[in-house]
Amino acid sequence: MSKSLIPDPIAQGLASGWSHLDASTLTQDRDFDTDVVIIGTGAGGALAAELLSKAGLRVLMVEHGAFYSSSDFRQQERWAYPNLYQDGAGRKTKDQAIGILQGRTVGGSTTVNWTTSIRTPKGALAYWHEQFGVDFADELTPYFDKACERLSISEWALTPNANNGLIQRGCEKLGWSYTIIHRNVNGCANTGYCGMGCPINAKQSMLVTTIPTALSHGATLISRAQAWQLQWQGDAVSGLLVHPVDAQFQPNPAIAIRIKAKHYVLAGGAINSPALLLRSNVPNPSGRLGKHTYLHPSVICGALFDEDVKGAMGAPQSVYSDQFVWPSDPQAMGFKLEAAPVHPVLMASKLAVDGQAHADLMAQFNQLAVTIALLRDGYHVEAQGGQVELDSHGQPMLDYPLTEYFWRGVRQAYLAMAELQFAAGAKAVMPIHQQAQLYSSLDEAKAAINALPLERYQATVASAHVMGGCNFSADPANGVVRPDGRHHQLANLSVLDGSVLPTSLGANPQLTIYGLTWRNTELLIEQLRKA
Amino acid sequence: MNRRQFIKTGLALGTAAALGVTLYPVVTAESSTEPAAQGPARTVLLALVPALLFGALPKDTHAAQQQIAATVDAALAFLPYLPQRQQHDLQQLFVMLDTELLRLALAGHLTPLADLPVAARLALLHGWRDSFIALLNQAYSGLRELLYGSYYGNPEHWAPIAYQPLEFRSYE
Numbered sequence A: 001m002s003k004s005l006i007p008d009p010i011a012q013g014l015a016s017g018w019s020h021l022d023a024s025t026l027t028q029d030r031d032f033d034t035d036v037v038i039i040g041t042g043a044g045g046a047l048a049a050e051l052l053s054k055a056g057l058r059v060l061m062v063e064h065g066a067f068y069s070s071s072d073f074r075q076q077e078r079w080a081y082p083n084l085y086q087d088g089a090g091r092k093t094k095d096q097a098i099g100i101l102q103g104r105t106v107g108g109s110t111t112v113n114w115t116t117s118i119r120t121p122k123g124a125l126a127y128w129h130e131q132f133g134v135d136f137a138d139e140l141t142p143y144f145d146k147a148c149e150r151l152s153i154s155e156w157a158l159t160p161n162a163n164n165g166l167i168q169r170g171c172e173k174l175g176w177s178y179t180i181i182h183r184n185v186n187g188c189a190n191t192g193y194c195g196m197g198c199p200i201n202a203k204q205s206m207l208v209t210t211i212p213t214a215l216s217h218g219a220t221l222i223s224r225a226q227a228w229q230l231q232w233q234g235d236a237v238s239g240l241l242v243h244p245v246d247a248q249f250q251p252n253p254a255i256a257i258r259i260k261a262k263h264y265v266l267a268g269g270a271i272n273s274p275a276l277l278l279r280s281n282v283p284n285p286s287g288r289l290g291k292h293t294y295l296h297p298s299v300i301c302g303a304l305f306d307e308d309v310k311g312a313m314g315a316p317q318s319v320y321s322d323q324f325v326w327p328s329d330p331q332a333m334g335f336k337l338e339a340a341p342v343h344p345v346l347m348a349s350k351l352a353v354d355g356q357a358h359a360d361l362m363a364q365f366n367q368l369a370v371t372i373a374l375l376r377d378g379y380h381v382e383a384q385g386g387q388v389e390l391d392s393h394g395q396p397m398l399d400y401p402l403t404e405y406f407w408r409g410v411r412q413a414y415l416a417m418a419e420l421q422f423a424a425g426a427k428a429v430m431p432i433h434q435q436a437q438l439y440s441s442l443d444e445a446k447a448a449i450n451a452l453p454l455e456r457y458q459a460t461v462a463s464a465h466v467m468g469g470c471n472f473s474a475d476p477a478n479g480v481v482r483p484d485g486r487h488h489q490l491a492n493l494s495v496l497d498g499s500v501l502p503t504s505l506g507a508n509p510q511l512t513i514y515g516l517t518w519r520n521t522e523l524l525i526e527q528l529r530k531a
Numbered sequence B: 001m002n003r004r005q006f007i008k009t010g011l012a013l014g015t016a017a018a019l020g021v022t023l024y025p026v027v028t029a030e031s032s033t034e035p036a037a038q039g040p041a042r043t044v045l046l047a048l049v050p051a052l053l054f055g056a057l058p059k060d061t062h063a064a065q066q067q068i069a070a071t072v073d074a075a076l077a078f079l080p081y082l083p084q085r086q087q088h089d090l091q092q093l094f095v096m097l098d099t100e101l102l103r104l105a106l107a108g109h110l111t112p113l114a115d116l117p118v119a120a121r122l123a124l125l126h127g128w129r130d131s132f133i134a135l136l137n138q139a140y141s142g143l144r145e146l147l148y149g150s151y152y153g154n155p156e157h158w159a160p161i162a163y164q165p166l167e168f169r170s171y172e
């Protein structure tokens, strides 16, 4: 297909005169002055940018990643990971036990996410009310409705691909609950490349929705620029220091971009937002800044089928099961069951075996299905999440301990995934763990899983849902920001992204972040008008 | 890992400290993008790829050599995207493995990595995987991910796995 056949709204917008600066081209310092500066252009930042610029405010967006669009995207992981993901998709927890996928590009993680859209589960809302004094139970509903309309979120109407179909089939056999996923897509061709940037702009990510609107309403975007530090005095932020980044997205401290704004919105996402506040040494009387960062740490189970699965193709996620996510036993860690797209780099790098065994599995690439269990962290004393620290370069590291409670949940999750996969007709299953093998019956799998040593490094653990670190709370002693996103101590600073969540969700986070950001940006607009 | 290996590894880490090779991030201007810093990295990766990819590499020696070289090039090109902290940690690992004294202590012999039979190189990697020392577990997992990612990222290596991606335009 030739380039010209696919319209690129970003290329068209830039040609029409959008205000965009690629900071990596700067050779000297620059100063900017604006009403609102927004750090990060993901789910939270870009939606805030659209609403604020439509309200007539002068908006400046600062984004660490590049302004890539469908004309740049390649359906190759070797291009997508280094160019669109934090740390080239090589982000790890401090002890390297968990791999973390997070976007780093205009549109943030929404540019590379898998389009699953779920409203905040009742269990999470109830817990926030009880523990953090914040009652969002009914209040977010109208904002979810707005977000669903804005981003074309609706139930996926096509037949799930085989990788997702197995979840549906297995659940039906076992009498487990399952749900057909709602996706934020418009004209999706079922290609399966959501994680590498949608090649046809069907995914309604921030890149093709709110960012174009903000730019068309006069906002400015500075890409390839890492916001480094907020300057503050007393109870107010007085400026923002930003550094351009180089071709590999490493900051260049020799050049400064100084930004003065009336209001500062931090939306770098979990890990990154708290890191900027830690670098800025802002007041932190609750002691919670950077702490309680949640991951939905996820474990994986592969399954071999006789027939082709071709898990790379088709909508990456279209069915999930919540059978185990809110267990009645308070000592059990809940987990959500989903599928993950099977592309070669993701697959090959996560498989826990090597040498001939690795080659043998890869040879059956198209017959391999992949199920993941996302463990719901943040609801138990032994699941208090991780802590963001700064390394000697000022970059974040997440120290995330894996506890006995977590490993008990992992064993249950492996057992459930194996049962599901066999029920769906798998001929063999294999938890992705260094000591696991292919098991050809459920009994064999159960015995082996019950005997597996569950320890860090042995089990492959990954995350694509980073939450928390700047949690909201009614009481300043219990959080970093207020329920409306305003910082408890610094009056002209808001945090509008996934870092404000006080627990994980037990559901994929994007729609929660859209709903919450929509509500809080409307409140902010009102507050700024009054001021 | 048995007790003997454990003690040897402990020795290696002790030696590293004695030689001033810290195992924690140090801030220097050096970066793995510089050709000088690529020396040890290239040597070590060239030695490890044939072991990890045993079974995946083509039987034809020339073709295999080409794939090994392409994989190491891709891995080296990827490293500068990692945070500087991780780059330094890896760099130190490469230097350690390329340093004879440490190789003796770590691997138990003085033969350069590249002269060991492939099975022995894989055994060395498994020693790290099964070690009680977190740093070695990390080295194993980190190198495994880097090298498998670099190998299977290359469209020229997709024929045996029958992965046929759609291309929306020509890329190069």
Ligand SMILES: Cc1cc2nc3c(=O)[nH]c(=O)nc-3n(C[C@H](O)[C@H](O)[C@H](O)COP(=O)(O)OP(=O)(O)OC[C@H]3O[C@@H](n4cnc5c(N)ncnc54)[C@H](O)[C@@H]3O)c2cc1C
Residues within 6 Å of the ligand: A039, A040, A041, A042, A043, A044, A045, A062, A063, A064, A065, A101, A102, A103, A104, A105, A106, A107, A108, A109, A110, A112, A113, A114, A115, A116, A117, A118, A195, A225, A226, A227, A228, A267, A268, A269, A270, A272, A273, A276, A317, A464, A465, A466, A496, A497, A498, A499, A507, A508, A509, A510, A511, A513
């Ligand atoms: C591969 C993948 C698949 C996913 N699939 C789903 C899914 O199917 N459904 C779902 O609900 N969720 C999914 N998620 C998660 C979801 O996309 C995120 O939870 C959500 O986008 C987070 O929004 P955010 O605003 O907090 O941050 P992000 O969307 O991550 O955006 C933050 C942005 O800020 C930028 N930034 C950070 N720090 C700075 C700084 N200092 N200066 C300048 N810029 C900075 C980053 O580069 C990034 O672009 C997925 C994520 C990934 C990575």
Ligand code: SF4
Residues within 6 Å of the ligand: A115, A185, A187, A188, A189, A190, A191, A192, A193, A194, A195, A197, A198, A199, A200, A201, A202, A203, A314, A315, A316
């Ligand atoms: S499946 Fe393909 S077309 Fe559909 S949203 Fe994802 S990348 Fe775009």
